[in-house]
Amino acid sequence: xxxxxxxxxxxxxxxxxxxxxxxxxxxxxxxxxxxxxxxxxxxxxxxxxxxxxxxxxxxxxxxxxxxxxxxxxxxxxxxxxxxxxxxxxxxxxxxxxxxxxxxxxxxxxxxxxxxxxxxxxxxxxxxxxxxxxxxxxxxxxxxxxxxxxxxxxxxxxxxxxxxxxxxxxxxxxxxxxxxxxxxxxxxxxxxxxxxxxxxxxxxxxxxxxxxxxxxxxxxxxxxxxxxxxxxxxxxxxxxxxxxxxxxxxxxxxxxxxxxxxx
Amino acid sequence: xxxxxxxxxxxxxxxxxxxxxxxxxxxxxxxxxxxxxxxxxxxxxxxxxxxxxxxxxxxxxxxxxxxxxxxxxxxxxxxxxxxxxxxxxxxxxxxxxxxxxxxxxxxxxxxxxxxxxxxxxxxxxxxxxxxxxxxxxxxxxxxxxxxxxxxxxxxxxxxxxxxxxxxxxxxxxxxxxxxxxxxxxxxxxxxxxxxxxxxxxxxxxxxxxxxxxxxxxxxxxxxxxxxxxxxxxxxxxxxxxxxxxxxxxxxxxxxxxxxxxxxxxxxxxxxxxxxxxxxxxxxxxxxxxxxxxxxxxxxxxxxxx
Numbered sequence: 001x002x003x004x005x006x007x008x009x010x011x012x013x014x015x016x017x018x019x020x021x022x023x024x025x026x027x028x029x030x031x032x033x034x035x036x037x038x039x040x041x042x043x044x045x046x047x048x049x050x051x052x053x054x055x056x057x058x059x060x061x062x063x064x065x066x067x068x069x070x071x072x073x074x075x076x077x078x079x080x081x082x083x084x085x086x087x088x089x090x091x092x093x094x095x096x097x098x099x100x101x102x103x104x105x106x107x108x109x110x111x112x113x114x115x116x117x118x119x120x121x122x123x124x125x126x127x128x129x130x131x132x133x134x135x136x137x138x139x140x141x142x143x144x145x146x147x148x149x150x151x152x153x154x155x156x157x158x159x160x161x162x163x164x165x166x167x168x169x170x171x172x173x174x175x176x177x178x179x180x181x182x183x184x185x186x187x188x189x190x191x192x193x194x195x196x197x198x199x200x201x202x203x204x205x206x207x208x209x210x211x212x213x214x215x216x217x218x219x220x221x222x223x224x225x226x227x228x229x230x231x232x233x234x235x236x237x238x239x240x241x242x243x244x245x246x247x248x249x250x251x252x253x254x255x256x257x258x259x260x261x262x
Numbered sequence: 263x264x265x266x267x268x269x270x271x272x273x274x275x276x277x278x279x280x281x282x283x284x285x286x287x288x289x290x291x292x293x294x295x296x297x298x299x300x301x302x303x304x305x306x307x308x309x310x311x312x313x314x315x316x317x318x319x320x321x322x323x324x325x326x327x328x329x330x331x332x333x334x335x336x337x338x339x340x341x342x343x344x345x346x347x348x349x350x351x352x353x354x355x356x357x358x359x360x361x362x363x364x365x366x367x368x369x370x371x372x373x374x375x376x377x378x379x380x381x382x383x384x385x386x387x388x389x390x391x392x393x394x395x396x397x398x399x400x401x402x403x404x405x406x407x408x409x410x411x412x413x414x415x416x417x418x419x420x421x422x423x424x425x426x427x428x429x430x431x432x433x434x435x436x437x438x439x440x441x442x443x444x445x446x447x448x449x450x451x452x453x454x455x456x457x458x459x460x461x462x463x464x465x466x467x468x469x470x471x472x473x474x475x476x477x478x479x480x481x482x483x484x485x486x487x488x489x490x491x492x493x494x495x496x497x498x499x500x501x502x503x504x505x506x507x508x509x510x511x512x513x514x515x516x517x518x519x520x521x522x523x524x525x526x527x528x529x530x531x532x533x534x535x536x537x538x539x540x541x542x543x544x545x546x547x548x549x550x551x552x553x554x555x556x557x558x559x560x561x562x563x564x565x566x567x
Contacts, residue, residue: 112348118341121366
């Protein structure tokens with residue numbers, strides 16, 4: 001990565017943080033997934049009577065070690081380690097998509113891409129820098145969301161149950177493997193579509209293809225069809241990472257100035 | 263070394279449209295080259311070919327000895343380009359835009375800021391430089407584009423319709439800036455325009471193009487020399503001149519075509535010797551516009567024959 005590419009990355013990041021509409025999207029989704037949703041879960045568990053049928057149903061699905069701990073605490077841990085991580089994955093997907101769409105298609109839409117292409121960087125260097133800018137922002141937002149979630153959840157747990165939450169190994173896999181891989185997949189999908197897409201909105205819709213499987217995983221969790229554990233997550237993460245590597249490798253190939261500017 | 267060469271350069275788009283047909287050109291360093299023709303005559307295509315944005319379907323070209331189809335980045339490092347589609351960022355100020363593009367060309371921050379400030383001053387945007395681009399008028403944007411293209415002191419400027427969308431006053435102003443900036447740094451200029459009159463004010467060398475083919479190239483003298491119709495002599499007399507082929511102008515004057523200036527004294531003598539009162543004689547050399555239309559006519563009649 002040379003100085004020119006760094007300048008391009010800085011410009012791209014500033015472009016999104018200075019745009020109120022895009023920045024609010026980057027703020028609202030993490031806020032909902034990492035703060036509001038876990039809070040709703042926690043409050044539900046705290047204020048639902050233990051004998052209620054719903055809670056018993058949930059207990060039946062989730063692998064909770066009943067004997068050694070308070071039921072509410074155990075349930076909380078299971079929700080935070082099995083269900084919330086899947087919702088959390090929307091954050092990297094959405095932030096990567098928003099950023100990549102603005103970075104690639106937005107430049108085309110605003111007719112600034114051609115100016116960029118006249119600089120002495122190769123097409124590959126420009127693409128690499130832009131992919132990295134989207135990736136860095138997506139990971140930054142994800143990490144920040146995780147930190148925010150931890151702070152809020154720990155505070156709420158302490159207040160309601162005088163207890164702490166210890167993130168399980170699943171979270172480590174989510175943060176270090178699945179989120180980066182999904183970010184890259186989302187970015188490269190948008191880059192691939194960017195030659196054809198004419199507007200940012202059109203391009204962002206592509207990320208729906210990534211969100212759907214995640215939604216199915218979430219539904220699967222609640223239905224008890226497929227229970228998330230570290231091994232499944234590791235497998236999924238490895239598969240996503242492999243796809244991401246292939247997509248990134250091939251993302252800048254096959255593109256010519258002529259194709260991009262069409 | 264030649265600044266620009268093109269050898270039998272052709273481009274046919276995927277759609278089958280032949281945008282450029284067998285164009286050969288050679289341009290010396292330091293010239294202000296006017297590449298002139300109506301919209302859709304292949305000017306933009308030529309600029310894109312010379313910057314490697316398009317790959318030629320036939321022939322080849324070079325910019326300072328570098329083939330843009332092979333190493334476009336090298337050409338980009340030497341050239342500054344303004345086209346209608348190469349805009350800048352609305353969310354940045356004029357100054358920020360210039361320093362950002364400077365950094366893309368590898369200029370360090372301190373020097374970039376200095377260069378941006380001095381260019382903003384030269385294009386009368388010193389004040390507006392701290393405002394966001396979103397507030398700029400078309401004329402201000404065009405001038406800022408010129409500064410952007412000059413930020414890395416390019417050896418050659420490619421300007422595709424730099425005065426389109428400008429009112430006559432701003433267009434004249436922009437042309438003056440192009441000329442001054444080019445002279446100051448000895449930059450070669452490749453100027454594409456359909457506004458022949460503006461081109462005549464600043465260009466030193468011309469290429470006249472129509473529907474993808476080059477009609478003629480050279481300086482204004484050689485273009486004139488290439489035309490069969492030389493000069494138009496306008497006469498004010500008391501009656502029609504006898505013995506010479508002439509046309510009558512709406513204001514009562516007469517016009518006579520001569521091949522060269524040498525024929526004018528002979529023409530005058532013949533009229534005076536015929537006893538005609540001669541009040542006024544003036545000779546007009548064909549303007550660029552007249553040369554252009556004469557060449558188009560030649561091409562169409564030549565094509566018929």
